[in-house]
Amino acid sequence: MSGSSDDAAAGTNCRLYLITPPAIDLRSFPDQLARALDAGDVGCVQLRLKDAEDDAIRRACDVLRPVAQDRDVAFLLNDRADLAIATGCDGAHLGQGDGDHAAARALLGPRILGITCHGSRHLAMEAGELGADYVAFGAFFSTDTKAVEHRAELELLQWWAEVMEVPVVAIGGITAANCAPLVQAGADFLAVVGAVWNHPDGPAAGIRAMNAAIAAAQGGE
Numbered sequence: 001m002s003g004s005s006d007d008a009a010a011g012t013n014c015r016l017y018l019i020t021p022p023a024i025d026l027r028s029f030p031d032q033l034a035r036a037l038d039a040g041d042v043g044c045v046q047l048r049l050k051d052a053e054d055d056a057i058r059r060a061c062d063v064l065r066p067v068a069q070d071r072d073v074a075f076l077l078n079d080r081a082d083l084a085i086a087t088g089c090d091g092a093h094l095g096q097g098d099g100d101h102a103a104a105r106a107l108l109g110p111r112i113l114g115i116t117c118h119g120s121r122h123l124a125m126e127a128g129e130l131g132a133d134y135v136a137f138g139a140f141f142s143t144d145t146k147a148v149e150h151r152a153e154l155e156l157l158q159w160w161a162e163v164m165e166v167p168v169v170a171i172g173g174i175t176a177a178n179c180a181p182l183v184q185a186g187a188d189f190l191a192v193v194g195a196v197w198n199h200p201d202g203p204a205a206g207i208r209a210m211n212a213a214i215a216a217a218q219g220g221e
Contacts, residue, residue, distance in 0.1 A: 014182075014214050015043035016207065017169050017189040019078075021197045022050070026063050032203055033064060036196060037071050039204035040211040043189055044074035044112075046093050054083065061087035074112060081107050091133070096123065105131045114169065118150035121159070128166045135160070136191065139172020140182060144194060154185050161186025176213035183217035190214070 018036065020029075033045070045068045049057055061077065065088060068075040076091045077084040081104035084092035091112025094104055105113050114134045115127040124135045137152040137160070152172070160168050170182045171191035179190055192210060199206030 013218065014187055015041055015189055016210055016214070017044055017046065017171075017191040018042050018196060018207075019046045019048050019191055019193045020064075021193060022048070024049070024060065026060060030063055030067050033067050034071075036203040036207050037068065037073055039207040042073050042207065044068075044076055044090070046076045046078055046191075047089075048078040050078075057083055058087055061089060065089060076112060076114065081113070084108070084111065093136070101127065101132070102130050116171075119152035119156060121156065124160060124164075124168075128164060132166060134167040134169055134188070136169040136171050138170060138191070140170055141173030141175075141178055143173035154181055157182060157185040157187055176209040179210070179213050180217035183214055 036042070037045070045064070047057070047060055047064060049060060052060075057077070057080070061083070065075045069090070074090040076093050077087065077089045078093050079095065079098045081092040081094065081099070085107060089111070091108060091114070092104065093114040093116070094101060095116045096118070101113075101115060112133045113131070114136060115132045117123040117127055117135045117137055119137060124137070127135045137156055139150065140152055140154070157168060157170060167188035168186070169189040169191050170187040174182065174190050174192050175195045182190060190210070195210055196203050196206035199209065
């Protein structure tokens with residue numbers, strides 16, 4: 001995934017979609033992010049700072065965006081298409097309650113728009129019709145990152161991969177130990193938080209473990 005909608009739809013092999021931890025320290029996190037991205041393949045980074053003030057989000061984007069973009073990794077902002085534009089991000093990821101998706105599509109232009117669709121075929125079809133560059137299904141597993149309000153089934157990934165060309169992101173409690181069925185069902189990206197940032201040997205080891213697990217699930221590709 002890189003900084004345009006055409007690029008976002010081009011990939012075939014499953015890749016990592018790295019989401020930032022719920023809280024970050026801008027004094028140390030840029031180096032942690034750099035080490036993680038240098039450890040293996042990552043398709044994009046999503047900055048997810050719930051309930052943060054606009055100024056804090058802007059500062060975080062200014063510091064972290066170059067870390068990703070200098071490594072040819074797309075940098076997306078959660079929730080806010082307007083701030084994504086203002087801070088030079090490659091796009092935005094929006095939940096179902098994050099404003100007018102059609103307006104966000106128009107505002108973002110060639111930048112990436114991803115939309116959370118929970119476990120709903122209907123929401124995913126709507127997102128595809130309005131021009132989303134990817135849809136996100138989940139949660140597939142329990143997670144400590146956020147309260148799980150919606151569950152998604154493996155069959156949903158399989159159905160989407162068979163009938164649609166829009167890439168699909170699987171999210172929710174994904175680890176190196178449980179990701180294989182998602183990869184084999186057709187997920188284009190695996191969204192991860194704890195599997196990387198809470199890895200006992202550090203984030204770089206988390207990236208390596210996830211990439212190894214993806215490769216194994218794809219038959220060693």
